[in-house]
Amino acid sequence: MRLGFSAEEEAFRAECAAWLKGQMAGEFADIRGITNLVDKAERRREWEQQLARHGWSCIGWPKAWGGRDATLTEQVIFAEEYARAGAPNRINHIGVELAGPTILAFGTEEQKQRFLPGIAAGTSIWCQGYSEPGAGSDLAAVRTKARLEDGEWIVDGQKIWTSLAQFSDWIFVVARSEPGTKGPKGLTFLMMELDQPGIEIRPIRQINGEAEFNETFFTEARCPAESLIGAPGEGWKIAMGLLAFERGVSTLAQQMQFRNELDAIIAAARANGAAADPLIRQRIAEAEIGLRLMRYGALRMLSGGEGGATGGAALTYKIQWSTWRRSLGELAMDVLGQAGELATGEDYVFPMLPNLFLYARADTIYGGTNQIQRNIIAERGLGLPREPRGDI
Amino acid sequence: MEFALTDEQQMIAETAQAFFGERAASEATREAMERGGFDRPLWTGFCTEMGLAGLALPEAHGGAGLGMIELACVAEAAGAQVAAIPLPGLAMTSAALLAGGSEEQKAEWLPRLAEGSVVPACAAEFVRDGSGDLLSGEGRFVAYGAHADLLLLLGQANAWIVDPGAPGVEIETFLTMDQTRPLAALKLAGVKADRLADGAAARAAALRAGWITLAAEALGGAQAAIDRTVAYSLERKQFGRAIGSFQAYKHRLADRVVDIEQARSAVYWAACALDEGSDEAAIAVHAAKSFAADTFFRCASDMIQLHGGIGFTWEHDAHLFFKRARAIQSALGSGAWHREQVASLVLGEAA
Numbered sequence: 155m156r157l158g159f160s161a162e163e164e165a166f167r168a169e170c171a172a173w174l175k176g177q178m179a180g181e182f183a184d185i186r187g188i189t190n191l192v193d194k195a196e197r198r199r200e201w202e203q204q205l206a207r208h209g210w211s212c213i214g215w216p217k218a219w220g221g222r223d224a225t226l227t228e229q230v231i232f233a234e235e236y237a238r239a240g241a242p243n244r245i246n247h248i249g250v251e252l253a254g255p256t257i258l259a260f261g262t263e264e265q266k267q268r269f270l271p272g273i274a275a276g277t278s279i280w281c282q283g284y285s286e287p288g289a290g291s292d293l294a295a296v297r298t299k300a301r302l303e304d305g306e307w308i309v310d311g312q313k314i315w316t317s318l319a320q321f322s323d324w325i326f327v328v329a330r331s332e333p334g335t336k337g338p339k340g341l342t343f344l345m346m347e348l349d350q351p352g353i354e355i356r357p358i359r360q361i362n363g364e365a366e367f368n369e370t371f372f373t374e375a376r377c378p379a380e381s382l383i384g385a386p387g388e389g390w391k392i393a394m395g396l397l398a399f400e401r402g403v404s405t406l407a408q409q410m411q412f413r414n415e416l417d418a419i420i421a422a423a424r425a426n427g428a429a430a431d432p433l434i435r436q437r438i439a440e441a442e443i444g445l446r447l448m449r450y451g452a453l454r455m456l457s458g459g460e461g462g463a464t465g466g467a468a469l470t471y472k473i474q475w476s477t478w479r480r481s482l483g484e485l486a487m488d489v490l491g492q493a494g495e496l497a498t499g500e501d502y503v504f505p506m507l508p509n510l511f512l513y514a515r516a517d518t519i520y521g522g523t524n525q526i527q528r529n530i531i532a533e534r535g536l537g538l539p540r541e542p543r544g545d546i
Numbered sequence: 547m548e549f550a551l552t553d554e555q556q557m558i559a560e561t562a563q564a565f566f567g568e569r570a571a572s573e574a575t576r577e578a579m580e581r582g583g584f585d586r587p588l589w590t591g592f593c594t595e596m597g598l599a600g601l602a603l604p605e606a607h608g609g610a611g612l613g614m615i616e617l618a619c620v621a622e623a624a625g626a627q628v629a630a631i632p633l634p635g636l637a638m639t640s641a642a643l644l645a646g647g648s649e650e651q652k653a654e655w656l657p658r659l660a661e662g663s664v665v666p667a668c669a670a671e672f673v674r675d676g677s678g679d680l681l682s683g684e685g686r687f688v689a690y691g692a693h694a695d696l697l698l699l700l701g702q703a704n705a706w707i708v709d710p711g712a713p714g715v716e717i718e719t720f721l722t723m724d725q726t727r728p729l730a731a732l733k734l735a736g737v738k739a740d741r742l743a744d745g746a747a748a749r750a751a752a753l754r755a756g757w758i759t760l761a762a763e764a765l766g767g768a769q770a771a772i773d774r775t776v777a778y779s780l781e782r783k784q785f786g787r788a789i790g791s792f793q794a795y796k797h798r799l800a801d802r803v804v805d806i807e808q809a810r811s812a813v814y815w816a817a818c819a820l821d822e823g824s825d826e827a828a829i830a831v832h833a834a835k836s837f838a839a840d841t842f843f844r845c846a847s848d849m850i851q852l853h854g855g856i857g858f859t860w861e862h863d864a865h866l867f868f869k870r871a872r873a874i875q876s877a878l879g880s881g882a883w884h885r886e887q888v889a890s891l892v893l894g895e896a897a
Contacts, residue, residue, distance in 0.1 A: 532796035
């Protein structure tokens with residue numbers, strides 16, 4: 155057991171850091187520090203392509219498909235340095251981290267040839283169509299329909315919380331292809347082009363005033379018959395396989411952002427005198443401890459001990475960081491006092507810390523609410539009986 | 547990236563778990579509670595059969611040459627059984643001598659600690675009265691003070707080794723809430739004491755070792771409290787179903803698992819940071835002690851609540867965990883004190 159990284163790993167870190175720092179100080183300085191999903195989308199698309207030109211767009215992929223065959227540790231190091239350099243939120247993270255790995259794992263050779271080069275090059279941007287108004291925590295309750303007709307899939311229905319849809323070229327959709335089926339059976343995993351008459355995207359305004367998410371409506375939307383991954387009816391299996399790719403690597407990078415947020419609170423507390431308040435000091439200490447424990451929890455998870463990516467630390471990570479960040483937002487408001495109530499200008503836009511306070515309310519919901527996370531911990535981690543299912 | 551136990555460390559952990567699981571079961575611990583709170587057969591087995599007392603001492607002094615990580619593995623296993631032996635005292639005495647003892651002092655005491663021929667105890671807040679060659683003063687809340695053959699006294703700038711049988715040493719023992727960790731008060735009047743060469747280094751090392759040992763015991767206790775509660779919840783039926791199938795019950799347990807996973811990160815981060823001499827150790831030891839102790843208390847509290855009435859009985863073991871958890875919270879600095887140390891490191895000293 156050791157805390158740090160090997161000399162070889164540190165050398166790789168230096169290489170990543172040097173290149174990223176150079177980019178963020180030079181040609182792409184204008185998009186440095188963008189942490190939301192919506193700002194300067196065009197420039198972030200160019201940034202994806204710049205990453206690709208220098209071999210940094212999908213380092214965990216096989217070399218044959220534009221990656222570097224990077225180890226898990228190298229991916230973690232790159233993600234950390236990416237965040238440390240202030241490089242912007244990846245506009246194609248769903249393409250690189252979800253769509254690509256799914257096509258690599260489950261796609262045909264033709265599908266790989268067709269889709270992977272565009273994702274690797276940063277020229278095709280992806281979003282995901284899972285959740286629906288009636289399929290949130292109960293993700294398998296999908297009602298969007300797909301039918302095969304004259305060599306085409308025809309899709310009707312509605313997806314929701316499709317972040318990045320307004321900037322994307324492609325969407326992967328889980329749709330019910332076998333009428334009369336319920337739950338995880340009878341679903342098919344389709345890849346669809348967004349730019350077509352049958353698809354309409356409407357932004358959803360959030361409590362912080364921004365609109366990162368969308369509703370996506372499908373009205374006789376079309377894609378060729380061969381656009382499915384796996385077989386018809388296997389969509390759930392593919393979708394669950396895809397969720398497994400979401401874990402791990404990005405967590406340490408996310409913590410870099412959390413570090414910046416906590417540092418901003420510490421700076422604010424020093425500036426306005428709150429740092430002398432014993433109760434605030436206790437809470438800042440708790441936040442500091444929580445952040446450090448997040449790091450070592452993630453390292454434990456990625457080091458593969460105790461059940462590895464499926465062990466206790468992996469099951470609890472989502473609830474751990476989301477709860478921590480929600481408390482951080484509350485701490486920020488207590489440190490700022492009434493100054494935290496003020497918007498930056500005439501628009502309903504807030505500075506980083508008050509915005510964090512609002513945004514953190516989503517953290518404990520998306521990707522599986524904390525209540526669902528507790529069910530998962532109790533059922534998969536502790537082996538307690540599953541929740542009884544109603545008549546679905 | 548290797549933040550996981552090595553095969554060897556895993557083996558030590560499993561060996562310790564098997565030993566304490568077999569030898570420190572409820573009956574043995576309860577028997578010890580009736581006899582003053584020291585499980586002497588367990589201690590003898592720990593030192594002589596298992597040879598674990600010198601785990602973290604150098605081989606030159608008769609130890610195994612391992613570090614805080616291995617010690618934490620052992621303390622975690624002991625904590626899981628609420629074992630009634632002076633592990634924190636052993637860890638503190640060993641660390642103090644190692645960091646602050648002269649070569650002669652190390653040569654005199656460390657081999658005895660390693661072979662387990664002395665029972666050590668530590669007074670972490672010894673208040674000296676007067677000065678001179680002979681030592682007078684008081685130390686309160688000394689775990690196993692009445693059972694010790696070797697006393698380590700930590701003052702603000704000095705540390706001493708004292709023979710509890712020496713003339714002028716008066717030891718008063720108390721019946722304590724946690725009967726597996728009896729506390730004593732020491733009064734010294736003109737006692738011949740062996741002052742350690744570097745008292746400040748001895749104090750710092752002793753406290754760090756004590757915090758990590760307590761944190762690791764707390765981690766083991768927390769995990770055991772939840773494991774036992776899960777087992778009970780699968781057996782116990784109400785309303786025609788296992789109580790562990792109710793969401794109110796599951797979610798409470800899930801929250802404790804979230805705490806335990808963080809406590810585990812805290813303990814091994816702190817142990818690893820100390821072994822590596824990392825700068826992070828300064829924050830890590832306070833994080834580990836406060837977080838693991840609070841986690842244990844929440845787990846043990848929930849153990850009682852989630853067992854219902856049986857959890858409130860003397861017969862059930864829940865109270866052993868609950869009382870040990872509370873004792874660990876109070877020992878060697880409260881959670882609030884440790885968090886203030888973290889705040890000072892992050893924000894600077896309090897005004």
